[in-house]
Amino acid sequence: MKILIVDDFSTMRRIIKNLLRDLGFTNTEEADDGTTALPMLQSGKYDLLVTDWNMPGMQGIDLLKHVRADSNLASLPVLMVTAEQKKEQIVEAAQAGVNGYIVKPFTAQTLKEKLDKIFERIDG
């Protein structure tokens, strides 16, 4: 299970990386915005994308749209972890095909629940 973590703040990437590690996901890589993340996703075999929304360069929502538009990546599960709490934005992310939406600040428990749900749906 290889996971790409995308966030412009290195501390947030470290927090997510440690939480994922604690949940048994040790194979993680990091990117600081959509522009760096997209080529990594296209060239490497990732099983999950965890991304922030508000980032310089390419934002999380655009990264999600690029992923869904790319036939090789279209089925990649995407979990959004963001401080954006407007209903309009949550709906936009859902329509763009996000698999889970977590608002910051979040707990380890929430992350676990959303991951379980994503993988349950994939396995099912």
Added chain:
Amino acid sequence: MDEKSVVSEDNIARTHDLLACMEKGDEAGAREVLDELANIRETTLYQEVGKLTRELHDAISAFGMDDRISSMAEHDIPDARERLKYVISKTDDAANRTLNAVEESLPLCEAMEKEATELQQKWDKFIKKEMNADEFRALARQVEQFLKEQTSTAETVRGNLNDVLMAQDFQDLTGQIIKRVITLVAEVENNLVNLVKLAGLPERESKIEKKMEKLEGPIIPGVDSGDVVSGQDEVDDLLSSLGF
């Protein structure tokens, strides 16, 4: 100041004098009366100029607070910007120190857990008398080694926890800085309101629609309102109402 009427008893009397002097051919007398009249005229003009000068002076002193405004623009605001940058660097630093300490401690705890579980299993085997003498000697050596290691592990973890503790000192410093910036913002606001009053502009609600940034960032309780969710539960409810 009321402008004195030109038609006064004094002036009528002076005019009579002037006419009398001129009819008599009294050159000197006529000049004297004319000078007197001109003087009165000048005094009024001086009073008028004086009045305007005082008004100008008042207006300038009222703008005296302008000094404060320009000093805020030149000094206080750039200063506040630097202070806020310092807040960012302090909080960033604290987060990294904490994460370093945690990342160093976690593997130590995991190793301790793994080793303790293994020893527990072997110990159970010994209690159940399922262990031969060689195995027991190996177990004794392993226990000795484990105990030695744990002393140094505990020391490292305690040091790291202290580091986490000390990293929290940012709260005090950044809190003080942010309070000062809040005071400055309140002062700027006050001065702007005064300036608006002085300029005689009626205070009215801005008709300009508040331009909304597309990305709002974190929601601040008591400040932000509108079409936002207030936590993960509401996000989940919203998504499930969309058939998610």
